[in-house]
Amino acid sequence: MTDGVRAPDCVVLGGGSAGWIAACLLHQAFAGRGATVTLVENPEIGIIGVGEGSTPQLKAFFDRLGVDEAEWMAACDATFKLGIRFHGWSKRPGFSHYIHPFPSPVDLHTEPPYTRVCAAARRGAAVDFAHPDDWFLASRLALAGLSPHAADSFPFAPSHGYHFDAYKLGAYLRGWATSRGVRHVRAEVAAVECAGDERIGALVCADGTRLTADMFVDCSGFRSELMQKTLGEPFIAFDDNLFVDRAVVMATPPPGQATPLTEAIAMRAGWRWRIPLQSRCGNGYVYSSAFVSDDEAEHELRQALGMLSAGETRRLRMKVGRVRQSWRGNCLAVGLAQGFIEPLEATALHIVIHTVERFIAAWAPDAGPDRLRAFNEAVATRYDGIRDYIVAHYRLNQREGNFWRANASNHSLSEPLKQVITAWFTHADLRQRLAEIYGPHSAYSSASWHCLFAGYGTFPTRPQPVPHDMTMAGEALATVQTMLAACARNFGPLEAS
Ligand SMILES: Cc1cc2nc3c(=O)[nH]c(=O)nc-3n(C[C@H](O)[C@H](O)[C@H](O)COP(=O)(O)OP(=O)(O)OC[C@H]3O[C@@H](n4cnc5c(N)ncnc54)[C@H](O)[C@@H]3O)c2cc1C
Incomplete structure (x- = not known):
């Protein structure tokens, strides 16, 4: 977008x-x-009030607004996040848990040897050195309980995200926006006036107030009042390969010693998160109603938390998928109104920020079909790439039970995901194949995919000759460990940050 537009x-x-x-x-x-x-x-409808984990995109968002990190974190009960730790998704010995870390500039030095060690393991070399937790700076810091902020003399800190209270985040942003001139209207939108097939004319509030604009941004949650209900934009459901459709959530007392990780723990018919905030711990069991009833799910969560008779729960329904087009006419769908991929990688706000920033860059008063098509394709590619990565977590599981077996035997995968899995099992260069499969808009890096496959201990079973330069796994790991230990000395404890 140019300044003159x-x-x-x-x-x-x-x-x-x-x-x-x-x-x-x-x-x-x-x-x-x-x-x-x-x-x-409409305050009477309220907000969904979950969504407590972020990617590093949230840091970029606050930096863009010029908001001081310490200030908003204190206001939103927030803690640091350096990645996600998966528990129990694999039954392979030595791979009962692993971290999907956020990236760091140090990965430039540790990822290439890790990729070679994985390549050797994929050919049948010992897998002992292929666990991802040993190779990435963010994982090292998280496991040591260190802050993501480095000493000024060390400019290679990892990216970090946050855990936060969703209600407090909304309130903080409301204060930021309204104090700078954003007008806030508390009212029910009772009707929507259309101006032709593709355009919204006005939102009509219950008291008769008409709100007109050049662009209408639909952030009405799963109701999707404008994009789906009014304009009739089709919704592409992801339920053929993402089976979870419900969640039950519950807060518990704050952890004594917080780890800067979201914990994602496999359960009977889904998984549960554990998110440490400053004053409480957020927990939620995301499950498939086809495999467990709401009451059973709540019981399972309570049992796991040791809260069988205490504490309040909240039950939620999830509509998993996305609208075909996020920008149509003069309407942009953002957030749950646009779609939702289940919360496993905490990507919803990431997509929110990505969509709005892209829209701002693409905006033109006379935006024609080509511009809208390019925008919608880019957003859809990002969405579907994230979906594929999450689906892979389920597809590659080795757990017992009907839910997990149904996932492991589900062949309803996207073509790109089939190609990624084939690449891994046929010893292809995964970095190169990802670029070919997803192009420049790949949602997840080669490092992320390596962490997933190798973190599950998933390697091809038919051995291939291992080229000599791939066999030095132990030495490579020792070198990386020395480097990571030296890097970690530049980071202080979490509490002091
Ligand atoms: C179980 C679960 C876990 C999640 N975990 C994460 C996570 O870890 N990380 C993450 O990034 N995201 C997560 N999400 C997603 C995240 O919660 C949402 O993306 C985020 O909260 C944004 O929601 P929203 O603003 O789109 O919708 P909502 O919070 O539902 O807000 C909808 C708004 O629309 C208003 N509204 C609707 N209709 C009308 C009307 N007719 N008139 C006036 N107002 C109206 C409501 O009043 C409300 O203000 C999770 C979601 C679920 C379900």
């Missing part, structure tokens, strides 16, 4: 995390050129 007046429908993130970004991008942003929400 007229900026759009925007109305955002919805005051959940998606709505306020969108309002902040749109205001920052467009207000300087005279455009207004209005956010309308």
Whole structure:
């Protein structure tokens, strides 16, 4: 978008995390050129109030707004996150858990030898050195309980995300936005006026107020009032390969010693998260209603948390999939109104930020079909790439039980995911194949895919000759360990950060 292009007046429908993130970004991008942003929400409907884990994209978002990290973290009960630790998704000895770490510049030095060690293991060499936790700086720091912030003299700190209270995050962003001029309307949108097939004319509130704009941003949650209900945009369900559709959530007292990781623990018909905040621990069991009843799921969660008779739970339904187009006419769908891939990799707010930033970059008052097509394809590619990575967690599992066996034997995979799995088992160069399969918009890096396959201890069973330069796994690991130990000395304890 060039500075001379007229900026759009925007109305955002919805005051959940998606709505306020969108309002902040749109205001920052467009207000300087005279455009207004209005956010309308019905407090009586409320927000979904879950979504407590982020990717490093949330840090980039706050940096972009110029918000001080310590300030918003204190206001939102937030803690640091350096990755996700998966427990019990694999039954292979030595691989009962592994971390999917956030990237760091140090990976440039540790990932190539790790890839070679994995390549050797894929050909039948010993897998003893292929566990991902030994090779990445973020994992090392997380396991040692160290802060993601390094001494000033060490400019190679890993990217980090956060855990936070979703209600407090919304309130903080509301304060940021409204104090800078975003108009906040508390009202039910009772009707939507259309202006032709592809365009929304106005939102009509229950008291008769009409809200008009150049762009309408649908952040109305799973209701998707504008994009799906009004414009009739088709919804592409992911239920043929993502079976989970419900969640039960419950808070427990804060952990004594917090680890900067989201814990993702396999359960009978899904998995549960454990997210440490400053004043409590967030827990939730994400499950498939086809394999376990709501009452059984709640009992299972309570049992796992040792809270059989105490503590309140909340039950949620999830609609997993995405709209075919996120931008149609003068409507942009963001957040749950746009779609949802289950929370395993905590990517929902990541997609929210990605979508709004892309929209800002692509905006033009006369945006024609080509521009919209390019935008929608890029967003869909990102969405589906994330979906594939999450589906792979289920497809590669080796657990017992109906839910897990149904996942392991599910052949309803996307073509790109089939190609990635084939590449791994046929010894192909995974980095190269990922670039070929997903192009420049690949959602997950080669390192992430290596962590997943090798973290499960999933290697081809038919041995191949191991080239000599792949056989020095022990030496390579020792070198990397020395390097990571030296790097870790630049980081202080979590509590002090
Ligand atoms: C079980 C679960 C776990 C999750 N975990 C994560 C995670 O770890 N990380 C992550 O990034 N995301 C996660 N998410 C997703 C995350 O919760 C959402 O993406 C995020 O909260 C944004 O929600 P939203 O703003 O789109 O919708 P909501 O919070 O539902 O907000 C919808 C808004 O629309 C308003 N509204 C609707 N209709 C009307 C109307 N007619 N008039 C006026 N207002 C209206 C409501 O009042 C509300 O303000 C999770 C989701 C679920 C279900």
